[in-house]
Amino acid sequence: MDFDFDYLLAQWPALLDGVLMTLRVSLLAIAASLVIGVLGGAARVMKIPLLAQFVALYVELIRNTPILVQLFFIFYGLPAIGMELSLFWSGVLCLSLWAGAYQVENVRGGLATVEYGMREASMALSLKPIHYFALVALPIAFRTSLPAMLNTAISLLKNSSYLQAIGLAELTFVAVDRIATDFRAIEMFSAICVIYLALVAVLAALTGRLSAHLQRPFQH
Amino acid sequence: MKPMLTVRDLHKHFGEHEVVKGVDLDVSEGEVVVIIGPSGSGKSTFIRCLNSLEEPTAGTVVIDGGESIQAGNRRALARLREDVGMVFQDYTLFPHMTVLANMTLAPVKLKRASRADAEREALALLERVGLQHKADGYPSELSGGQQQRVAIVRALAMKPRLLLFDEPTSALDPETVGDVLNVMKGLAAEGMTMIVVTHEMGFAREVADRVVFFADGRIVEMGPPSQMFTAPKEARTQQFLHSVLH
Ligand SMILES: Nc1ncnc2c1ncn2[C@@H]1O[C@H](COP(=O)(O)OP(=O)(O)O)[C@@H](O)[C@H]1O
Ligand SMILES: [Mg+2]
Numbered sequence: 001m002d003f004d005f006d007y008l009l010a011q012w013p014a015l016l017d018g019v020l021m022t023l024r025v026s027l028l029a030i031a032a033s034l035v036i037g038v039l040g041g042a043a044r045v046m047k048i049p050l051l052a053q054f055v056a057l058y059v060e061l062i063r064n065t066p067i068l069v070q071l072f073f074i075f076y077g078l079p080a081i082g083m084e085l086s087l088f089w090s091g092v093l094c095l096s097l098w099a100g101a102y103q104v105e106n107v108r109g110g111l112a113t114v115e116y117g118m119r120e121a122s123m124a125l126s127l128k129p130i131h132y133f134a135l136v137a138l139p140i141a142f143r144t145s146l147p148a149m150l151n152t153a154i155s156l157l158k159n160s161s162y163l164q165a166i167g168l169a170e171l172t173f174v175a176v177d178r179i180a181t182d183f184r185a186i187e188m189f190s191a192i193c194v195i196y197l198a199l200v201a202v203l204a205a206l207t208g209r210l211s212a213h214l215q216r217p218f219q220h
Numbered sequence: 221m222k223p224m225l226t227v228r229d230l231h232k233h234f235g236e237h238e239v240v241k242g243v244d245l246d247v248s249e250g251e252v253v254v255i256i257g258p259s260g261s262g263k264s265t266f267i268r269c270l271n272s273l274e275e276p277t278a279g280t281v282v283i284d285g286g287e288s289i290q291a292g293n294r295r296a297l298a299r300l301r302e303d304v305g306m307v308f309q310d311y312t313l314f315p316h317m318t319v320l321a322n323m324t325l326a327p328v329k330l331k332r333a334s335r336a337d338a339e340r341e342a343l344a345l346l347e348r349v350g351l352q353h354k355a356d357g358y359p360s361e362l363s364g365g366q367q368q369r370v371a372i373v374r375a376l377a378m379k380p381r382l383l384l385f386d387e388p389t390s391a392l393d394p395e396t397v398g399d400v401l402n403v404m405k406g407l408a409a410e411g412m413t414m415i416v417v418t419h420e421m422g423f424a425r426e427v428a429d430r431v432v433f434f435a436d437g438r439i440v441e442m443g444p445p446s447q448m449f450t451a452p453k454e455a456r457t458q459q460f461l462h463s464v465l466h
Contacts, residue, residue, distance in 0.1 A: 111420035121312035217358035
């Protein structure tokens with residue numbers, strides 16, 4: 001079977017639309033998952049009553065059920081109890097909740113490495129617990145957790161392809177949709193593999209630069 | 221002499237384990253008190269009660285005739301901290317912040333000073349300890365002795381009325397111990413009220429107004445260094461000094 005480059009060139013506007021949708025959903029969900037991670041990680045580390053247990057339950061629930069089931073629950077289940085979300089926001093919510101659970105664990109792991117002495121020094125300087133958390137513990141933990149956070153973000157980006165199952169026109173959906181009419185499976189799947197690889201590489205490169213920046217104070 | 225610190229019948233338990241067993245101590249303004257004693261005897265726990273890093277189980281702490289700090293009074297415990305600075309054995313500088321940011325963080329966040337004023341004061345303090353050229357450096361770029369000097373001026377930036385030191389030179393390379401002790405001597409000469417837990421007997425002899433021998437959660441004996449180092453009364457003090465000075 002011959003590999004038809006011209007076919008792919010002709011399809012690039014459709015693929016580009018798919019990429020843009022994948023990026024929109026993923027970037028919003030990465031941001032939301034980090035917020036969930038910081039707040040949830042804080043609740044767990046500070047052992048805030050009820051909230052800490054709730055977060056622990058949420059993390060277990062997400063980590064021990066298939067993401068596709070979570071997606072269907074949000075898209076088909078929530079409307080049944082009167083919470084109807086658009087395709088797009090269902091996708092964002094699903095990826096945010098899924099990655100948020102992992103980011104909670106990443107933030108928690110990073111916070112666990114912050115020495116107790118940092119907390120005592122903050123207290124001795126009369127800093128409030130919120131100052132300690134936001135200005136001392138979190139920045140130190142962030143540096144430690146960054147590789148794990150990146151892994152979660154990359155998984156999120158790849159898992160955005162599950163959203164084709166509810167019909168969101170992201171990259172994988174576009175490819176499958178084209179294949180159904182044009183039967184060019186090898187071309188299309190090769191193309192989207194390359195595109196996913198490129199997106200992951202860009203994400204990793206950006207995080208690498210951030211990491212280098214954060215490491216500067218420690219390089220001596 | 222104006223009293224700066226009054227401690228009455230201070231007790232601290234960790235569960236069943238009583239670590240501080242009823243301590244009374246009066247420190248006057250400008251006085252330098254050096255606490256010596258075997259490790260594990262409760263020296264750290266005692267001075268940590270003085271800035272409420274540990275909450276005493278019983279007893280009172282009064283700073284500068286202010287509110288009496290009693291066990292369970294959390295609001296007063298928090299206020300106590302604002303008047304008391306502390307320097308730890310392992311410096312505990314914030315590693316992700318420059319020296320200047322370490323020093324201005326608390327004064328700015330607690331609205332003691334504007335950022336510009338806090339930075340000006342921090343630079344003046346750094347100059348006093350010969351580290352103004354390190355203001356924009358990170359802690360990891362400094363030697364242990366330099367980090368400890370920064371930790372001292374970071375505490376001073378909060379204008380404490382009492383400064384506590386918990387073995388400030390124990391983690392240092394021998395060649396940098398002198399620089400830190402010199403800064404502490406300078407503070408003593410300027411009239412800072414200080415309580416210093418240390419094994420540096422030379423410092424105790426030279427700088428202390430009073431030496432306290434602490435063992436098994438109690439003050440066994442205290443007096444001026446001239447008396448404590450030459451004619452201690454208690455057998456335990458004699459034993460301890462014999463073991464550290466020989
Ligand atoms: N947070 C704590 N919980 C339980 N025990 C402690 C705690 N801190 C100190 N101790 C115990 O209290 C005793 C005195 O310790 P410490 O005050 O550090 O003595 P020192 O400073 O004289 O070496 C030790 O037996 C130590 O194990
Ligand atoms: Mg100690």
